[in-house]
Amino acid sequence: MISEIIKKPPVASPEDTFGKIAPRMKGILGLPVLDGKDYIGMVYLRDLVVRDFDTGTKISGFLKRPNKLEKNAAKEKLMEAFMEYPVLPVFxxxxxxxxxxxxxxxKLLKPNGKACEYSVEAEVIPFESDIGTARNLLKANDAILVSENDELVGGIDLFSLARQIIPKEDNTLAVQKISEKSIQVRPVTEKFTAVTLETELSEALDLLGKKSYLVCEDYIITPKTILTGLRSEKEEGKNEVLELVGFDFANQGDGEVSAFEGAQVMKEIEMFANRTQKIFKPSAIKFHLQVSQKPGKDIYELYSKILTGGRVINAHAQGYKIIDLVQDIIEKLDTQLEKDCKPHEGYRRKARN
Incomplete structure (x- = not known):
């Protein structure tokens, strides 16, 4: 799997200087450093642009050494390593x-969902802010947004700053040698790519192949925010609060629920539970299915209870077709949740209407 995405970018030498390396880092956030043929570490773009180094400073003192990962490394190990570094060496x-x-x-993971569900609130600075402010914010952020007259007019990422880092006569990496407080961010502010609340993750990942970040209203989406969201879902266990009773279709009634229909029912319930847990963080989601054997055809009754934020949301539906029944009760639950419950504090936005 990993072999499909291995790249061989330009390599750096420990004797290289920041001024020499900066122009090579176009479209990539990290380069391997080799001493001859021996790999000795990585140099990352963030270290070049958030510090006011002399362009003659050697990179050897700023190497990072991510754990050496074999090309057959487990997905979990790669996810953990990517939480710290945007580019990883492979062996x-x-x-x-x-x-x-x-x-x-x-992209290899092929995650599903709306991209904006994996966004974070952006740091926004006014157009008249200075370069030093932008640099300080980019120490902890992959991108920041810039506003003028209360409207977003552009953004700044690590590449924006890198494009301004060219050797000056005094060999500094600063845009000018004068105080950074005297230089506005205007020269490094660039147009951003905006997406909507309905943009799918797959489309966002395609766009992120060309851009380092996307903007959804005043929120930022980056590969790192997506990874963080995916890891959070995995660690929390999306369906731990879901409790199902009576869904053993093989032993119900006259067995009219096919394997395909049963799978569709479970998929609908799990998708609802995942979505609800992400938005409202309930302590319990319960579904109880009962079957009454009637002459000619069974009738299903479905009860549901959700405990969230000190509230109890109940719903009931009955009918002859199980998939319609499940969709009916989910619609009722969605309506009540949106009317009576508030999203949990850490939830950024809902992508659904």
Whole structure:
């Protein structure tokens, strides 16, 4: 799997300087550093642009050494490593092969969902802010947004700053040698790519192959925010609060529920439970299915209870077709949740209407 996305970007030498490396880092957040043929570490773009180094500073003192991952490394190990580094070196039997980027790795995972569900609130600075402010914010953020007259007019990412880092006569990496407080962010502010609340993750990942970030209203989507969301879902266990009673279709009534229909029912319930847990963080989601054997045809009754934020949401539906019944009760629950309950504090936005 990993072999499909291994890249071989330009390599750096420990004797290279920041001024020499900066122009090579176009479209990639990290480069491998080799001493001859021996891999010795990685140099990352963030270290080049958030500090006011002399362009003659050697990179050898700023190398990072991510754990050496073999090309057959488990997905979980890669996800953990990507939480710290945006580009990882890959090895085979200890020999350096190349690097993999986070966005390419996420595409392999083929995650589903709306992209804006994996966004974070953006840091927004006014157009008249200084370069130093932008640099400080980019120490902890992949991108920031810029506003003028209360409207978003552009953004700044690590690449924006890198494009401004060219050797000056005094060999500084600063845009100018004068105080950064005297330089506005206007020269490094660039147009951003906006997406909607309905943009799918797959489409967002394609866009992120060309852009380092996307904007959904005043929220930012990056490969890192997507990875963080996916890991959070995995660690929390999306369906731990879901309790099902009476869904053993093989032993119910005259067995009219086919395997396909049963699978569709379970998929509908699990999707609802996942969505509800992400938005409202309930302590329990319960579904209880009962079957009454009637002459000619069974009738189903479905009861549901959701406990969230000190509230109890109940719903009931009955009918002859199980899939219609499940969709009916989910619609009732959605309506009550949106009317009576507030999203939990950490939830950024809902992508559904």
């Amino acid at each position: 085979e039997h200890g020999a350096y092969l190349g690097v993999i980027e986070l966005n390419d790795f996420l």
